Amino acid sequence: MTLLIGSLTMGLILSLLALGVLISFRILSFRDLTVDGSLALGGAVAAMLLVEGVSPWIATLVAALCGGLAGAMTGVLATKLRINGLLAGILVMTALYSVNLRVMGKSNIPLMSERTVLTAAQQLAKSDDRLHLGWWQIPSQDLWVLGLITVVIAAVGGLLGAFFRTHFGLAMRATGDNPDMIRALGVDVGWMVTFGLSLSNGLVAFAGALLVQYQGFADVQMGIGMVVWGFASVIIGESLVGSRAVGLLITGAVMGSVLFRLLVAIALRWGLNPNDLKLVTAVFVLIALVMPDVIAALKSRRPAPR
Amino acid sequence: MLELAHLHKTFYAGTPNEVRALRGVSLTIDKGSFVVVIGTNGSGKSTLLNAVAGSFIVDEGRIRIRDRDVTQWPEHRRAAMIGRVFQNPFTGTAPNLTIAENLALAARRGQRRGLGWALGRTEDLRERVRQMGLGMEDRLGNIIGNLSGGQRQSLTLLMAGLRQPDLLLLDEHTAALDPKSADQVIRLTEEMIRRDRLTTLMVTHSMQQAAHLGDRLIMMVRGRIMYDFRGPAKQRLTPEALLARFEEVRCLEQLDEQAAEELRRQYV
Numbered sequence: 001m002t003l004l005i006g007s008l009t010m011g012l013i014l015s016l017l018a019l020g021v022l023i024s025f026r027i028l029s030f031r032d033l034t035v036d037g038s039l040a041l042g043g044a045v046a047a048m049l050l051v052e053g054v055s056p057w058i059a060t061l062v063a064a065l066c067g068g069l070a071g072a073m074t075g076v077l078a079t080k081l082r083i084n085g086l087l088a089g090i091l092v093m094t095a096l097y098s099v100n101l102r103v104m105g106k107s108n109i110p111l112m113s114e115r116t117v118l119t120a121a122q123q124l125a126k127s128d129d130r131l132h133l134g135w136w137q138i139p140s141q142d143l144w145v146l147g148l149i150t151v152v153i154a155a156v157g158g159l160l161g162a163f164f165r166t167h168f169g170l171a172m173r174a175t176g177d178n179p180d181m182i183r184a185l186g187v188d189v190g191w192m193v194t195f196g197l198s199l200s201n202g203l204v205a206f207a208g209a210l211l212v213q214y215q216g217f218a219d220v221q222m223g224i225g226m227v228v229w230g231f232a233s234v235i236i237g238e239s240l241v242g243s244r245a246v247g248l249l250i251t252g253a254v255m256g257s258v259l260f261r262l263l264v265a266i267a268l269r270w271g272l273n274p275n276d277l278k279l280v281t282a283v284f285v286l287i288a289l290v291m292p293d294v295i296a297a298l299k300s301r302r303p304a305p306r
Numbered sequence: 307m308l309e310l311a312h313l314h315k316t317f318y319a320g321t322p323n324e325v326r327a328l329r330g331v332s333l334t335i336d337k338g339s340f341v342v343v344i345g346t347n348g349s350g351k352s353t354l355l356n357a358v359a360g361s362f363i364v365d366e367g368r369i370r371i372r373d374r375d376v377t378q379w380p381e382h383r384r385a386a387m388i389g390r391v392f393q394n395p396f397t398g399t400a401p402n403l404t405i406a407e408n409l410a411l412a413a414r415r416g417q418r419r420g421l422g423w424a425l426g427r428t429e430d431l432r433e434r435v436r437q438m439g440l441g442m443e444d445r446l447g448n449i450i451g452n453l454s455g456g457q458r459q460s461l462t463l464l465m466a467g468l469r470q471p472d473l474l475l476l477d478e479h480t481a482a483l484d485p486k487s488a489d490q491v492i493r494l495t496e497e498m499i500r501r502d503r504l505t506t507l508m509v510t511h512s513m514q515q516a517a518h519l520g521d522r523l524i525m526m527v528r529g530r531i532m533y534d535f536r537g538p539a540k541q542r543l544t545p546e547a548l549l550a551r552f553e554e555v556r557c558l559e560q561l562d563e564q565a566a567e568e569l570r571r572q573y574v
Contacts, residue, residue, distance in 0.1 A: 167410070167419040170403070174411050177400035180392070184359070185465075186385035186416035244402050244449070 001136040003265055005146055011261030012149045013214055014229065016207035018237065018257040019160060021230030022249060023200040027164075028176040028193055033089035033227055034074045035204050037096030038067040040223035042205025044100040047109040047218030056117040060209040067205020068198040070096060075194025093223075100220050109218045116213035121148040149210070156203070157250050164246045172196050173246065204230075225278045228285055233257035235288045307505045308335040308473055313357055313367035327353040328364070329529035335522075340499055340506045344516045344548070345526035346555065351509045352393075354526065355477050358507065360384040372472050386416025389471030389504075391462050391479040398462030401451030405442060405461065406431060408450055412465030438464060438494060456487025460494055467498045474499065476508040480515070492519070513545035527555050 017039060024032035042063040049059035070092055077088035101107065125140035163169040174182040175192045183189050204226075212218040237256030241248040264281075268274060315328040327350045335341055345351040357364050358371075360381035369377045371387050392398050399408050409431045410424045428446060436443040440460055442453075450458060459479060466474060476495065480488035492515060499506050510516055516523060523540050525533040525548075533551065535543060 163421075165424055166421045167414055167424045168421055170407055170411060170424040171419045174400040174403060174407075177402045178397070180397050181400055182411065183382050184385055184388075184390045184392075184398075185411055185414075186382050187419070188380070188382045 001133070001138055002142070003269065004262075005138060005142050007262045007265040008258060009142070009146045009149055009214065010211075010265075011258030012146075012153045012254070013207055013210045014261060015153055015233065015254040015257035016156065016203050016210070017226060017230045018233035018253040019156065019250065020200040020203035020207070021227065022234050022237075022253045023196055023203070025231060026176075026234060026249065027173055027246075028196045028200075030078070030176070030193060030197065031086050031089070032071075032074060032197055032200065033086060034070055034092045034096075034197070034201055035089075035227040035230060036223040036225065037093035037100070038070045038201040038204045038223070039208040039211075039226045040100045040218075040220060041070055041096050041103070042067045042208025043212040043218040043222055044103040044109075044208075044220070045205070046209035047111060047212050048103050048105075050111055050114045050116060050213070051109060053114075056115055056120070056213065060117055060206065060213075063209035064202045064206040067208070068202035070205070071197040071199070071201025072194055074201070075190075075197040078197075079190030079193050097220065104218060104220060107220045111213065111216050111218070117210065118145050118148065118213050121145050145214070152210075153254060156206075157254055161247045161250050225281065228278070228281055229260075230257075232281055232285050232288070233260050235285065236260055239288075307337040307339070307372060308333070308358065308507070309368070309370040310334070310354075310358070311368040311370075313354070313369070314365045315353060315357060315362065316365055319365075327529055328357065331367075331526075331529070331531055333524070333531065335505060335507065337505055338503045339522055340504075340520040341508070341522045341524060342516050342520040343507065343509045343524045343526060344511065344513075346552070348528075349526040350529040351526045352477055353529075355475050355507060355509055358473070359388055359390055359475055387472040388475060389415070389466030389469075389473070390475045391459070391466050391477065393478040393481050395455035395459040395462065395482055398465065399450045399458050401449070403450060404447050405435070405450055405453075406446035408461065409435070409446075409465060409468065412468045415465075415469050415471075417469075434464060434468065435461075440490075454487070456483050456490060459483060459487070459491050463491060463494055463498065467502060467504065470502050470504065472505065474504045474506040474508075476506065476510075478509050478511060481511060495519075513548045516548055517543050517545045525551060525555075527559075 017035070021035060024030045045066045046059045046063040049062060050056060074088045074092045077083045077091060078085045083091070121144040122141040124144045127141060129140035130137040131140055131143060164173055171182060171187050172192055172195070175187065175189055175196070179189045208222070211222070233256040234253050235256070236259055237252030237254070238249070240255050240259070241252035243249070264277065267280070272280065310331055310333045313328045313331040317325040317327055331350070331354060343351045343354065356362060358369060360376070360379055360383070363378060367377070368375060371384070376384050400411070406425055406428050410428070413431065432443050432446060435446065438460060440457065442457065442461070450461070453461070463479070480491050483491060496519065498504065506520070508520065521540060522534070522536040523543060524531055532555065
């Protein structure tokens with residue numbers, strides 16, 4: 001049961017990452033690799049500020065803003081300086097590794113006694129309170145944390161869904177769908193992509209900041225491979241909801257993130273070597289990307305002999 | 307309304323692939339005038355439209371729309387004054403958005419896009435779609451990607467004219483359609499231009515359209531304007547007469563080539 005609660009909480013925190021990846025990959029059709037760097041940036045900034053004694057919510061907000069700045073950098077490189085999008089993301093991601101080390105001052109910051117966003121929720125219950133559910137006993141503190149994260153994700157998801165129904169948000173969706181068309185309708189595509197990447201990486205850094213507070217430490221390596229993780233969540237989410245409507249895509253990304261985290265937790269429990277996790281994730285995404293083509297090829301081949 | 311002065315544009319300058327697409331095009335179009343542009347392949351007619359729309363910045367010359375010098379304006383800024391339909395029916399609409407969403411985007415062409423609901427009031431839009439008479443008014447929630455090329459092109463046309471543009475640019479917008487859809491799109495084009503008195507620049511390769519549409523006809527050859535028919539001269543034009551002109555131009559071009567070949571043999 002602790003496994004379930006833990007995976008749910010972790011999956012929800014990482015769904016912010018999935019939402020960020022949803023915006024860049026799916027809505028803007030921009031293959032943004034900044035994510036690996038901006039997740040760690042969010043974690044690094046939040047950890048550093050928390051150690052300095054800054055209020056947890058402000059630390060989290062500043063972390064998200066820093067991620068937004070990183071995304072905007074990638075956007076400017078890709079649109080104003082006309083560097084290939086993949087390369088622009090790699091450049092910023094690589095630069096961020098050094099930036100993150102500078103921010104943290106060392107490669108790992110433990111958060112032992114610092115107040116975090118989550119401790120505020122934990123303190124709503126005593127540390128030995130238990131909720132009895134059948135023959136399971138769940139620490140009430142964990143439930144409060146899960147509750148807080150759920151509220152945060154619901155709010156972010158709701159706001160995002162509303163945003164994409166406004167004039168501005170709709171123009172952003174059109175930018176990814178058909179840049180020629182939206183340019184002819186008077187939208188500055190370069191600026192729109194830059195803004196979208198900023199929003200995307202802001203969400204990713206938000207995830208990083210919450211992740212650090214949940215797991216109790218920040219590590220400069222924590223971002224490695226996270227873009228693939230986010231992509232996996234988005235793909236699972238799409239197959240769950242099976243729709244291109246933006247509200248469902250958002251719900252799907254959150255559900256995909258939680259489900260993927262659960263699958264990983266179960267696999268680890270069954271004895272998957274944690275060192276193999278990234279390899280397994282990459283293979284999973286590869287299969288998910290290739291599968292639709294393979295299925296289509298098989299379908300079209302069958303009637304051919306006649 | 308539209309003033310083009312000595313426009314020059316060379317693509318891939320200084321390379322073996324150098325193309326001098328525009329070689330000094332000057333043209334003044336009055337408000338409310340419907341100008342048809344024809345020409346051989348590579349004569350620069352599409353390039354001319356793209357230059358006006360701002361797809362690229364011209365090498366030399368001036369472009370003025372409604373007495374404003376827009377020569378250095380980027381495309382998205384000029385879009386406030388220009389409505390546009392492309393040759394490819396897939397270029398003008400966003401395939402993964404619904405019909406209503408595409409129309410809502412077009413309803414704010416060139417305006418600030420804030421945080422108001424994009425689909426707040428769709429009744430006007432529904433009425434505009436109904437007026438087209440294609441029966442799409444009850445399918446506003448459908449994804450555009452599932453529509454046929456003709457339907458998409460009709461919608462693109464509606465979108466281009468939704469906020470009356472100062473200038474409507476049509477770039478061979480029926481060339482990729484089947485004959486029936488092409489007729490329909492042309493009918494809608496005529497209706498819209500006449501009703502809203504739109505100043506229009508239309509490129510076409512159909513001699514029928516060129517002869518029957520518009521009140522002025524321009525024929526481009528090798529990046530220059532070769533003929534300019536207006537008024538009664540335009541009204542008298544027939545498809546056959548236009549074809550004859552084309553033949554003339556073709557002969558001239560062959561003559562040029564022969565002359566060049568002759569010169570090469572003598573002097574090289």
